[in-house]
Amino acid sequence: MARKGERRGRQPCCEKEGLKRGAWTAAEDKKLVAYITMHGHTNWRNLPKQAGLLRCGKSCRLRWINYLRPDVKRGNFTKEEEDTIISLHSELGNKWSKIASYLPGRTDNEIKNLWHTHIKKKIAQGEASSSSSSKQESYEIKPNQSIILHEYNSAEELSSSQMLWREELNGVMDFMMMPEEDEGYYNGLVYLESEIDLWGQMN
DNA sequence: AAACGCAACAACCGCAATTTG
DNA sequence: GCAAATTGCGGTTGTTGCGTT
Numbered sequence: 001m002a003r004k005g006e007r008r009g010r011q012p013c014c015e016k017e018g019l020k021r022g023a024w025t026a027a028e029d030k031k032l033v034a035y036i037t038m039h040g041h042t043n044w045r046n047l048p049k050q051a052g053l054l055r056c057g058k059s060c061r062l063r064w065i066n067y068l069r070p071d072v073k074r075g076n077f078t079k080e081e082e083d084t085i086i087s088l089h090s091e092l093g094n095k096w097s098k099i100a101s102y103l104p105g106r107t108d109n110e111i112k113n114l115w116h117t118h119i120k121k122k123i124a125q126g127e128a129s130s131s132s133s134s135k136q137e138s139y140e141i142k143p144n145q146s147i148i149l150h151e152y153n154s155a156e157e158l159s160s161s162q163m164l165w166r167e168e169l170n171g172v173m174d175f176m177m178m179p180e181e182d183e184g185y186y187n188g189l190v191y192l193e194s195e196i197d198l199w200g201q202m203n
Numbered sequence: 204a205a206a207c208g209c210a211a212c213a214a215c216c217g218c219a220a221t222t223t224g
Numbered sequence: 225g226c227a228a229a230t231t232g233c234g235g236t237t238g239t240t241g242c243g244t245t
Contacts, residue, residue: 023213023239045230061231062214097233108233113212 020054024063028053032060033068066107073105077114085111086119 020028035051041064044057053060066072077085081103088099096108096115103111 021215043230056215057230058216058232059214065232066213094234109213112234117211 019056021059024067028055029063029068032064036064036068062109066109071105072107077106081106082114082119085115086123089115089119 031051031053035047039050041047041061044061047053047057048055048060051060055063084102085099088102092098094112096112100106100108100111
């Protein structure tokens with residue numbers, strides 16, 4: 001908190017002088033991970049000082065969220081993940097953090113980068129979402145209609161994913177079927193190896 | 204081998220939203 | 225209720241690596 005009489009208006013997130021910028025070194029990563037593992041991250045602004053890092057809190061936060069968190073998934077996006085992103089983006093627009101919340105282990109920054117480098121081009125070329133070329137079928141199911149999915153490995157995971165999907169989109173549920181690939185089905189959130197039944201009317 | 208162009212991605216910046224005193 | 229501090233988000237930029245000429 002600034003005391004009365006101090007400079008008005010927004011202050012910079014950190015003192016620019018003396019703080020390191022640019023790529024993180026392995027030693028810095030180690031310090032950050034060690035500190036957060038021990039103390040957590042309740043105050044990003046004070047964290048770098050307490051952790052002995054010459055970085056601003058924002059930079060530490062970004063580094064942790066995007067790369068150092070233990071649950072961050074590295075590596076290429078799968079076809080299913082790309083489809084999910086395309087589907088969610090058509091509903092939500094550039095709400096990258098929202099989209100990321102549907103993809104465990106993926107960050108908003110990563111998804112945003114993927115969108116700008118890969119998916120946008122694919123869509124522009126008409127390769128990504130063309131239902132005719134990829135043999136996808138699309139159905140719309142209204143929110144109040146019930147859908148029951150049978151014969152899957154993890155009932156709990158599927159159920160919660162489905163509820164999230166419903167609540168977040170608060171309206172039309174877009175369900176994608178790809179019956180000719182691997183005998184499986186996709187709904188944008190889960191991939192099912194086995195049989196699936198739908199209850200409720202489709203449009 | 205050097206120069207260039209481009210794609211990929213890590214990181215920064217500014218603003219909005221939220222929290223705090 | 226208000227002002228300031230802090231956090232989170234999305235747009236953008238900078239750097240790096242790779243392929244091509």
